[in-house]
Amino acid sequence: MKSDLLIQKYRQHLLLEKGLSPNSISAYMTDLRKLLTYTTEKQLTMEEVTSEHLEELFAQLYDKGIKPRSIARVLSGVKSFFKYLFLEDYIQKNPAELIDSPQIGLKLPNVLAIEEIDNLLSVIDVSTVEGARNYAIIETLYSCGLRVSELTSLRFSNLFFDEGFIRIDGKGSKQRLVPISDVAIQKINNYLTYRNAMVAKKGSEDFVFISKRGTPISRITVFYYIRLYAEEAGIKKTISPHIFRHSFATHMLERGANIRYVQAMLGHEKITTTELYTHLDRNFLRQEIISHHPLNKDD
Numbered sequence: 001m002k003s004d005l006l007i008q009k010y011r012q013h014l015l016l017e018k019g020l021s022p023n024s025i026s027a028y029m030t031d032l033r034k035l036l037t038y039t040t041e042k043q044l045t046m047e048e049v050t051s052e053h054l055e056e057l058f059a060q061l062y063d064k065g066i067k068p069r070s071i072a073r074v075l076s077g078v079k080s081f082f083k084y085l086f087l088e089d090y091i092q093k094n095p096a097e098l099i100d101s102p103q104i105g106l107k108l109p110n111v112l113a114i115e116e117i118d119n120l121l122s123v124i125d126v127s128t129v130e131g132a133r134n135y136a137i138i139e140t141l142y143s144c145g146l147r148v149s150e151l152t153s154l155r156f157s158n159l160f161f162d163e164g165f166i167r168i169d170g171k172g173s174k175q176r177l178v179p180i181s182d183v184a185i186q187k188i189n190n191y192l193t194y195r196n197a198m199v200a201k202k203g204s205e206d207f208v209f210i211s212k213r214g215t216p217i218s219r220i221t222v223f224y225y226i227r228l229y230a231e232e233a234g235i236k237k238t239i240s241p242h243i244f245r246h247s248f249a250t251h252m253l254e255r256g257a258n259i260r261y262v263q264a265m266l267g268h269e270k271i272t273t274t275e276l277y278t279h280l281d282r283n284f285l286r287q288e289i290i291s292h293h294p295l296n297k298d299d
Contacts, residue, residue, distance in 0.1 A: 001090065003039055003046050007032050010084050023149065031077035034061065046085060051095045054078065058099075075099060110237050111247040117142060123232040129194040133217075134225045136187040137209055141241060143184035144168075145248035145266050148219045148241035155206040161185050170267040178265055249277040 007029070014020045014028060038057045039049060061071050079096040086094040112120070121138060125131040141151055150168050158167040164185075165177045188208070200207065201214040209217045222241050230239045237243075245266070252262050263274040 003036055006046055006085060006090060007036060007081070009088075010081055013084055021149070027073075028077050028080070031074040032081055034074055035078055035081070046082075047091050049082075049095050051097075051099060054095055054099050110239070110243055111250045112235070112237070112239075112243055114251065116233070116235055116237075117244075117247065119233040120226075120229050120235060123229050126190065129198070129212075130225075132187075132191040132194055133209060134229070136184070136191040137217075137222060138226065138229075138244065139184045139187045140180070141244035142248050143181040144178045145245050145252075145262075146178070147245060148222055151241070152209065152217055152219055152222065154208045156208055157206055159188075159208070161189075168267065174267065176264065176267050246277070249274070253277050 010032070011025060011029060014025050020028075035057065038044075038053070038060070039046065042053065044053065058071055058075060061074065062068075075096075079099070082091070082094050082096040085091045117138075121135060124135045124138075126135050137151060140146065140154075141148070144166065146154075146168065147170070150170060153169060154166065158169075160166065160177075161180070164179055164182075166180050168176050168178050170176055191209075195208070195210070198210060199214050200210055204210060204215050207216040211217050211221060219241070226239060226241055230237075249262055249266060252265075253259065259271065259274055262277070263271055266274060268274045
């Protein structure tokens with residue numbers, strides 16, 4: 001079977017059997033196009049690909065200046081693809097099985113201090129529709145530790161304010177209940193005084209956060225406003241909607257929250273993903289000690 005048809009079958013597998021989101025599938029396809037480009041140039045079928053071919057492919061990516069972390073992501077996608085082909089009997093041997101991932105250092109995500117979050121929120125004009133909406137968005141991102149895609153897809157039918165929870169449709173169509181703070185509930189309700197007067201387009205009526213056009217707010221719009229407010233607040237860090245998720249997890253662990261509880265809140269499948277924030281916590285503590293310990297002060 002032709003290589004491009006095998007990739008399309010794998011795409012259907014990710015969608016229908018794995019239940020991955022369109023964004024995740026798109027990322028897989030982007031990485032597999034590098035493999036397809038290589039096999040096309042070498043005039044190889046997937047059955048003919050060997051581990052030596054894959055090592056040459058990844059060496060070429062390295063020579064092009066692609067960072068080890070990106071190469072590791074491509075390798076992960078290629079490994080998953082060949083595992084699928086092997087289990088479905090499209091190939092007789094898995095050439096990616098014994099390929100090692102490149103060594104990459106631990107990359108700790110940026111976080112905001114509570115004071116920085118307060119400063120960012122303070123520049124928002126909540127007397128406008130956009131301001132009230134954006135304040136509620138940022139408060140909800142931070143209060144609940146949400147991914148921006150989970151925020152933009154939040155529906156009224158998933159709000160359980162009387163019980164203090166919201167229901168989130170996470171990765172892989174997995175649902176989870178997440179506690180929401182009283183402050184976030186208040187800010188959403190403040191926004192709803194405007195939202196109830198807005199006309200949502202057909203099919204968008206159940207979405208909580210909508211644009212001026214009456215459609216669900218986009219991730220790009222959320223990104224734009226957060227960058228704008230950060231600049232106005234004088235925050236110099238590289239910032240995106242995801243920084244509030246990182247900050248939520250870090251602040252929770254700093255204050256002694258059980259890591260399993262934080263894992264459930266974030267919707268992490270593996271505890272090792274959540275453990276990243278314990279490294280961040282220790283790194284933060286070390287920097288604080290270095291900065292404030294009296295023996296490190298000049299006379």
